[in-house]
Amino acid sequence: MHTRPRSHPGTAAPVLPEDSLAYALLTTAQLVADVVAGGTLTESLAKLWIARPATPPGVRGAILDLAYGTLRDFGRQDFILDKLLQKPLQEPVQSLLRVALHRLDTRPDTAHTTVDQAVSAAATVLGGNFKGVANGVLRNALRQAVDLNKAADADMVSEFRHPAWWIRRIRTQYPDNWRSILAAGNTHPPMALRINPLRATRDETLESFAEAELPVCVLPNGALLLERPVPVARIPGFVEGCVSVQDAGAQYAALHLDLADGQRVLDACAAPGGKTAHILESADVMLTALDTDPARARRVSENLDRLGLKANVKTADCRDLNRWWNGRPFDRILADVPCSASGVVRRNPDIKWLRRSDDIARFAAQQKEILEALWQVLAPGGKMLYVTCSVFAEENREQIAGFAARHPDCRRLSIADQPDCQYLPCAEHDGFFYSLLEKTP
Ligand SMILES: C[S@@+](CC[C@H](N)C(=O)[O-])C[C@H]1O[C@@H](n2cnc3c(N)ncnc32)[C@H](O)[C@@H]1O
Known part of the structure; x- marks a missing residue:
């Protein structure tokens, strides 16, 4: 795809019958x-x-x-x-x-x-x-x-x-399953829900879905997978905040963070707030949620309001510690960093054609800066969960291997018996990467 100047406003209604x-x-x-x-x-x-x-x-x-x-x-x-x-x-x-x-x-x-x-x-x-x-x-x-x-x-x-550079990258990095990763990127995305245990139990939720004749299955991490996507207006308990729409792969964040009541938690790249809400639904913690984009930070507050949850939401670049940090370290940090979004391309198919090969190095450089800044605000003995919705190694395992090599006080903890965890996009969830890092005391 070549970038060309826009040739039309894009919103002028054509002179054709609207229902044609x-x-x-x-x-x-x-x-x-x-x-x-x-x-x-x-x-x-x-x-x-x-x-x-x-x-x-x-x-x-x-x-x-x-x-x-x-x-x-x-x-x-x-x-x-x-x-x-x-x-x-x-x-x-x-x-x-x-x-x-x-x-x-x-x-x-x-x-x-x-x-x-x-x-x-x-x-x-x-x-x-x-x-x-x-x-x-x-x-x-x-x-x-x-x-x-x-x-x-x-x-x-x-x-x-997919673009040629993207295919070549996936083929090199995943010689055994590159075809299925690309094929998953071209499918219709699944629709998954997160149960809010503060408002409904799993049994109550399953009962209301059976009554509404909406077939669902429960995935190993507790996410509900709908047999077919439906408008949110049809989802029982959505308005009441009993369930939220969230990909099943994203629902590993709160699980992997190893949360406990009373912890000081930072969600450093929080908007629109899906994982922020999941953290608050999972444990009684003091949570600071940052996002650099003011409009997106407002969406975090709106999402928390819908669910009756409370956090200290701030608009700030998480790398700019002088601007937002009061000097008290955090027990847990979620670093759900900006990335290529190559693991969620079926939800945003334009991304495949808008990204350029050299964007990946640019994202990796930004992620490295975020990791370096956030490590300073993590308490000794604290844990940081690094997350991307990318499948590219430069943003994932290579990023974390480089970080761990630069920081002798960083211990990589296993997730599902692996040093880090790459979920590939499939019928149940999108593509996500998770790595849990502990700051040795
Ligand atoms: C992958 S999204 C986060 C998704 C979110 N955690 C959720 O589950 O709903 C990344 C977010 O990071 C924000 N962001 C990018 N650079 C940032 C920075 N330097 N500091 C804070 N937020 C940043 C973006 O505005 C974007 O909202």
Whole structure:
């Protein structure tokens, strides 16, 4: 993906009936074009819903499905377009073709409707100049589908739907299971819930889910895995704070932290506060929660308010000790550091295409600074849990091996009998890395 200047505001409503497929295709194309220009899907969606607040839920759902699906499959559509076009078309037409190809791939039963609706959408932008090209490209894609798919399957980026540098990295670092890691990155994410033991027992929760006819299973760490994702409004006990939505992999943080009542705990990179809340639900501790981003720090407070939990929430860069630390060391520190998010890419498929290979070293450098700063505020005998939602070794085991080598007072404690613990993305949870470090007295 090449970063190009944005060619359109991305939120102007197309002149098409809101309930038409053409409208959904074109609106999604504008979102995808924003990502191609270097923006995130989350930001573009937020702007879209502000600009078009009355979008009916069904239309929203169709746009979300198309946007997430197109960005999951992005590498494949560009491979096919490269074969069918001499040069890329102007946005948003190029992205309209990407979205249409994604729909042709996933809904072959409605191929002709997709082509007709994509052509109608093309007629409403750029003076309709690309209507004929759009029609020709999509009809050629249908006619040549067998050959195009064969060629696409033989191309690494198109087959695995990740950038080439990413595939090479995963293949080198995970020679035995690189295929399943990449495949997991292209799936629909599971939906898991965390039970709040301060408000409901597991039995009560399971009973309310059975009554609501929502099948769930209990994972080994106590997380509830829903058979199928559902809107939060349908989740029994959500409004009352009995359960929260949190990936099962993220629910290991509070478990691995080895918490006990009365401890002084620091959650150094806390927003939006899922793990903060889990810590407070698990033990009666004095918790300081930091986040460098003021808007995100506010979300920590909102999340804690919903659950009736209390913490000292501050907006601060955790590396800037002079700004936020009062000199009293912490017994436990959660360092859930900013990272490439390569373990949660199925939730944010735009990330695959927005990241660059050299971003990983940049994240690793930032994580190293955070670790160095936080080690100073950990009490002797205290423990720090380092967490990423990455699968890249530079941010994980290499980071921790380097830290331990630089700090003779750092003892690596085992998690599940391992010096550190890499959970790979799978049907039950996202990809997370955990390492528990003790400061020897
Ligand atoms: C992986 S997210 C944390 C997720 C959170 N622990 C949870 O479970 O909901 C990383 C967070 O670190 C914050 N952050 C990044 N750099 C930081 C820094 N230097 N100090 C404090 N927070 C930072 C980001 O704003 C982001 O909210």
